[in-house]
Amino acid sequence: MSLALTSSATARRPSFDRLLMFWGPVIVLAVLVFRNDARMAYAQSANGAAVEAADLAENAxxxxxxxxxxxxxxxxxxxxxLWRDQRTNRRPIYWPIMLLLGLLFAYGCCSVVWSDSPFLTFKRMIVLGCLALGAIGIGKVWSTRDFCLALIGWTLLFVLISVAAELANGVFLRGGDYRFSGVFHPNKQVFFCAFLFLCSSCMYQSERKRIYLAIAIFALLAVILTKSRTGTAACLLAGAWLWWSYLPRNWIVNLAVAGSILFSIGLIGLGASGEEVSLLSAARMGREDELSDPTKLTGRLPIWTETLSAFINQPLLGFGYGAFWSPERIRYFESQNGWAFSHAHSIYIESAVNWGLLGVFIMLMIVVATVRRAKYLLRTHERMAGRWMIALLILAAIAGLAESAFVADGFEAIVLCASIGLVACHGPVPPARGMR
Known part of the structure; x- marks a missing residue:
């Protein structure tokens, strides 16, 4: 009788661990993203970017x-x-990444001393600490396959809910200035779709199941429908690297030839129709609003000018984490430019004003260490984690030219931190140089 009870308890334990270690974080993060970023107003307009934002100064x-x-x-x-994993499974850790992450967090805590708004920095460091702890815990405990499946599940759910919301409001694929947004801003939706495309591609390359390839194609179409130029370009380049590193060279040559032929046929067809097509209109991606003019960088030039002119006054240490965008400064910039903004629309400028040149240097060291670790994993059984990490960094580096999402307290930053934890805590640790 006791043996039967023992075996029954043992059989139930894996399902309980799965519920606690996998489904618990999945549910918490899904609820966090929806409650933090989702707005039905985006799905009620054919161009979700035209929806008026809340009072940014009041909410800062x-x-x-x-x-x-x-x-x-x-x-x-x-x-x-982390606590449960430490008790049950001691994975090898690539300490250079973890120590640099700890150093950056300690530096952010110290920025309370010189912050423009110490209380604001203190509050936002608490949020950053919770975000980093949750993300690193996910990256350390989950396997690469679990992480990819969860990310596909999250993003596919977000995209499908967005499509359903637009269909319910009758705006899906409607109007010449249509941008796919659903319940999120198009510039945020593009990253959900990009994650879905890149992660599904990684899963297809690992398991060769056609369902992942179909999801990747669907996600790529959704990326293009958002008409977010920077996000789309970043996704295409990250995807190009991902497939370049996977496909045999003869496949790449054949695809390049086929693409060139199709492009030439398209140009011949446009010439035969007599229609004029300019590079400027192609760069607009079908967007007709005034700010869509690519020569004006979608209204970002005034933001960068104002932010950099302030940064010159405190270049070394910055203004303290999260303290630059105080209510007073947001109202001042709004009075100068006619519209409000609460971030720099560039991860490089945003990082500079928040962390200063010293903090940006630490962040750069984290990126270098992560790339080295990912390149090492490409030669091990964790090659999928290495591919995903490098593709994600390409996406963040290019999209970061005109977006701040990857250094804000949102889903994009959580995915980036969790991915860094994934590559730091999976796969063999290389031996020291003197022991080889």
């Missing part, structure tokens, strides 16, 4: 009680994952 430095609780839940989930 404040957060709803629900948002605070969700970030605390994410941090607690990450702490629980």
């Amino acid at each position: 430095g404040t957060g709803t009680r629900e948002r605070q609780l969700l970030f605390l839940a994410l941090g607690a989930t990450g702490g629980m994952l």
Whole structure:
């Protein structure tokens, strides 16, 4: 009788661990993203980018009680994952990445001393700590396959809900200025679709199941429909590297030839029709609003000018993490430019004003260490993690020219931190140079 009970308890334990270690973080993060970023107003307009934003100055430095609780839940989930994993499974850790992450967080905490708004920096460091703890916990505990399946599940759910919301409101694929947004801003939706495309591609390359290839094609079409130029270009280049590193060279040559032939046929067809097509109109991607003019960088030039002119005054240490976008500074920039913005629309400029040149140098060291680790994993059984990490860094580096998503407290930053934890805590650790 006791043997039967013991075997029954043992059989139930894996399912309980799965519920606690996998489905718990999946649910917490899905709820966090929807409550933090989703708005039905985006799905009620054919161009979600035209929806008026909330009062940014009033909301700066404040957060709803629900948002605070969700970030605390994410941090607690990450702490629980790390504690439980430490008791049951001691994975080798690539310490250079972890030590640099710890150094960056300690530097951010120290920025309270010289911050323009110490209390604002203190609050945002708590949010950053919860985000990093949750993300690193996920990256360390989950396998690469679990991480990719969860990311596909999250992003596919977001995209399908967005399509359903637009269909319900009768705006899906409607109008010449249509941009796919669903319940998120198009410039955020493009990253969900890009994650879905890149992660499905990685899963297809690893398991050769056609369902992943079909999801990747669907996601790529959704990326293009967002008409987010920077995000689309970044996704295409990251995808090009991902498939270049996977396909045999003769396949790449054949695809390049076929693409050139199709492009030539398209140009001949346009010439025969007598229609004029300019590079400027092609760069607009079908967008007709005034800010879509690519020569004006979609209104980002005034943001960069104002932000960099302020950064020159405190270049070494910056203004303290999260303290630059205070309510007073947001209102001032709005009075100068006629519209409000609460981030620099560039991860490079945003990082500079938040962390200063010293903090940016630490971040650069983290990127270098992560790339080295990912390149090493490409030669091991964890090659899928290496491919995914490099593709994600390409996406973030290119999209970061005109977007701040990967250094904000959102889903994109969580995915990036979790991916860094994934490559730092999976696969063999290379021996020291003197022991080879």
